Amino acid sequence: MPDIAIIGAGPAGTSAAVYAARADQETYVFHDGGGTTREVDVMENVFGFPEGVSGPELVSLGREHARKFGAEFVDEEVVRIGRTDGEAYEIETTADSYEARGVVIATGASYESPAIKGVDEFEGQGVSYCVECDAYFYRDSTVAVVGAENYAAKEALMLLDYTDDVQVLTNGSEFAADPDLRQRLDDEGIPVRTDRLDRLTGDESVQAIETRDGESIAVDGLFVALGAAGGTDLAEMLGVATEGQYVRTDGSMETNVDRVYAAGDVTGGQRQVNTSVGEGTRAAINLLEDFRDTGEYVDYQKLDDAKSEDGKPEATAD
Known part of the structure; x- marks a missing residue:
């Protein structure tokens, strides 16, 4: 049973996976191959990429980073999520079922398209x-x-x-x-x-x-500017509070359901990669804090105080 199930493998989900896996938590990231970053996208406002970066390239680098710490990416669509008889959550996909102690919902949000001929063809070209x-x-x-x-x-x-x-x-x-x-x-x-x-x-x-x-x-x-569509169905299966088409969270990215967090576009607000990365990080760290508060093991030495062989903090410890 994975410790943490992250639903969605965009910037928010992969950022959460980096922190969760680095804390020695068995981390599964579920994704169905979709997403809002297309091959034609070149984003010029992503921190650390002054020449711009495409959406797929950024997501690929994020997944490589998460895998470095042991996160496992599961190419299966999540169709249902609920509670088990115990304290865990059951995640059912199109192919299998899994249990996890904590959940981060990072499914993103699709955009409602207007009924105007040519809108799809000219996306990214006006x-x-x-x-x-x-x-x-x-x-x-x-x-x-x-x-x-x-x-x-x-x-x-x-x-x-x-x-x-x-x-x-x-x-x-x-x-x-x-x-x-x-x-x-x-x-x-x-x-x-x-x-x-x-x-x-x-x-x-x-x-x-x-x-x-x-x-x-x-x-x-x-x-x-018609608003975002979908993204809350899985949350509602758990009784997570929503506001319109978005999942409601507090400042720590926690929902009203224990050990269920949400991050990225599914929470509304600014739909920016930088924001999603920050929210994914915050969600994972606060979920790990929940584990610690209940006495469940988290390797905070790895999470917050990584050391190099000479005892000095590593430059990449963040």
């Missing part, structure tokens, strides 16, 4: 799901945000740090942002259009959005 990640590439450009609620309004306001030419497109829905956000959009001169959108057009990148009425809206970039 279509983005993350203002914080990609707004830098649209400095002084014409951009639009598709969405009809608070999330879209906030993303549009954030884009003003990079360009003055911003508009919100609701794609036929009624604009339902809170009054204070609507007022801020008005004050900043950000128009809101309710046209039904049909398709994206362009050669190698997005150049315009065609409406159902045949009008063309020129844009260099389209940011999708």
Whole structure:
């Protein structure tokens, strides 16, 4: 029986695996081969990679790091999770079942895609799901945000740090942002259009959005702000509290269920690799603290005070 089961092998899950395995806890990381980092992604805001790094490359390096300390990656999709008769948790996959004393949920979050032709084809070529990640590439450009609620309004306001030419497109829905956000959009001169959108057009990148009425809206970039979909089903099987589409955690990344933590995009907030890595680290360390508080063995010598042969702390002890 593994000590710790981590569900999800993205930046949050692999970061948690590094700390859990390094503390001599038998650590299994379950993943189904999915994820939000694609081959075309080059992320230029990841600490330690000044020239940028692709999502798959970063995840591969993280898994290599976790395996160095003994973490085992299980290529199986988790379909159910529950409690055993004892103090453990049972993880059922499409191929087998496992038990673990503690769980870290790091399943990530997929993004809801709008019903506009060409959105998938132009992803990474003018279509983005993350203002914080990609707004830098649209400095002084014409951009639009598709969405009809608070999330879209906030993303549009954030884009003003990079360009003055911003508009919100609701794609036929009624604009339902809170009054204070609507007022801020008005004050900043950000128009809101309710046209039904049909398709994206362009050669190698997005150049315009065609409406159902045949009008063309020129844009260099389209940011999708419809919210994140899924990610909480497994948590709810355990009675973990959720808020909308996200798992609710406290500052230590702990849920309301004993020895069940969550980290990364599944918790909402800033969808940044750096944030996910930090949350995964925090989740693992605090879960290990739980083990220590209950008298269960954790090798904190390895976790917090690794020594080199001459007795000095190793440079990589963090």
